[in-house]
Amino acid sequence: MTDRGELMRDSFTNYHPIVNLLYFTLVIAFSMLLTHPMAQTLALVCAVIYAVSVEGKKSVMFLLKFCLPMVLLTAFINPAFNHEGATILYYFSSGNPLTLESILYGVGAGAMLVTVLLWFSAFSRVMTSDKFIYLFGKVIPALSLVLSMSLRFVPKFKKQTEVVVEAQRCIGRDISTGSLWQRFKTAVVILSIMITWALENAIETADSMKSRGYGLKGRTAFSIYRMDDRDKYVLIWLGFCGLFLTAGVMLSAFGFRYFPSIRYAALDMTTIPFYAVYFGLCITPVVLNFTEERKWKTLYSKM
């Protein structure tokens, strides 16, 4: 607690990997599937709460600097290319109309993009490569190694680039000084080094995994996870949410369309349960973290 300030411990990461994976599969799939603004708002709010409660300031900056402009951008760009919709607000100089529906569609698409981005950033934080290998190492060893390597590739590449840039600077090849041509030449050298490193690194990783008997029968994973009772309960809850929401989609409880005119499933006694369950699904990790935190605090004060 103390070293992390006011931030919550993300105890959701300590659950069994299958729980993590199922949660993210469900929320990412439903965030992309459910276009109803109510469902989108719920998912966005939950994703923001989760990110801010675990990452704090960093994710607030990400939201303000990146996500907000993105929503505004899609809201502006979509009506410039899409002129469908029954409510005409204005005419462009080309004679095509600016419609209310296309603006709202842009906002909706932007919000969905942000939601899915937040889920994926949480996914990469929670589903570390050892969890991934643990889940799929036995079933599909080659693919899971490739996946975990490619998922790790971008952050690793970034880190290595910093190292190489620093090293090159020491021997006088600084990309921040010199003429434009010189800088370009240095950048190309660094790029060449990086690509060589990436290819070599991938082969080395694969070789080293092979020489350790990766994918052979009877081999155990680095991390060993146990299926506890708490994992089982959360798993049942997630499974229930998945079934319930799938039923909701089939019954068009989340029905929504933008074009040609906006039509949506009304929020009434028949549809509200589905939204409640969807909210429950999305907020699950925050609730788990919160209860864990409280448990920890009560134990701590008793000591």
Place this chain on the structure above:
Amino acid sequence: MKRLIPILLILSLLLSLASCGGNYGEVDLKKPVALSEDGIVEKELLDKIKNENAIATFTGTSGGLNYEWTIFGSDLHETKDVNLLVALEKVDGGIKVSFADSESFGFPALLSIHLDEKWTALAATAHRDGTAISSVSITGSKTSILNLPVKDSIGSCTITPDAEKENSGVGANRPNSDGSATDQDKYLTDPVPEGKPLPVEPENQEVNKGKPYTCTFSIECSTILNNLSELDPDKLELVPSNGVILAPIKVTFYEGESVFDVLQRVCKENNIHLESSWTPIYNSAYIEGIHNLYEFDCGALSGWMYRVNGWYPNYGCSRYQLADGEVVEWRYTCDLGEDVGRDGSW
């Protein structure tokens, strides 16, 4: 207790499944119903169509010809038992339609008569006792379909094809084709048939505001009513029950204006949605959608076409310079123009 939780969850899932129903206020399309022998459609069925905001079709046969009624739930206000039976009879130069019902339906409906021949006329007219009661649009690819909007279904009427009208091309400085060209022009336009106006390039046109002329403009989509099952279900609510988006109106335009210029203005003035995109390869605007009915909304061969004085120009609407008194019709096709009377093949 621990075993109870999953059971409770499954129970609540089942309960919600039972209590929830789909549909969120869309227009519903019903499967075609064959009329019974007495042709009676009961009030209960009409009430159901009205309450579900559905579009229903009823089919029948008479005199060897098939016909179908298209009834929009949104048109139904006061309902009663109606008799939709129709007797069709080929008479000299037309079709005689006799309604079986002795009194008016009390709601408008569209009667589509599937002929066994092709009518080449631009349109047809329904007459009763020598006076015209309604204009009839002709659609259909191989054989013609006559779409008669029925408001007052008493007695009988006769549908005859309209005679062709001669139009003079006054007030346009465009040359007509002499039929001698054999190659495509630089905008990939095939030779224009003899006597038809040649395309003009929009960038060379100057609009002379001092010379106002009038033309007749109309926008219609009756082919969609013949192919409702093909239509994107979201677009059902847009289709007018008689197929007419803009009834023929007289429009003022100025010398040098193209069909596209006038279409844009007419749509703006009448608050009709229009989306177009400039297509450099044809040096013309392409009409993607009017009234939110877009190309490909009613099958892969659907889209908007324009006809001036009964001829579908083989070039874009920005290149057709309008002349005084011309009749411009924008029609939605579901079959690359075959079903709206485009002659010749591309």
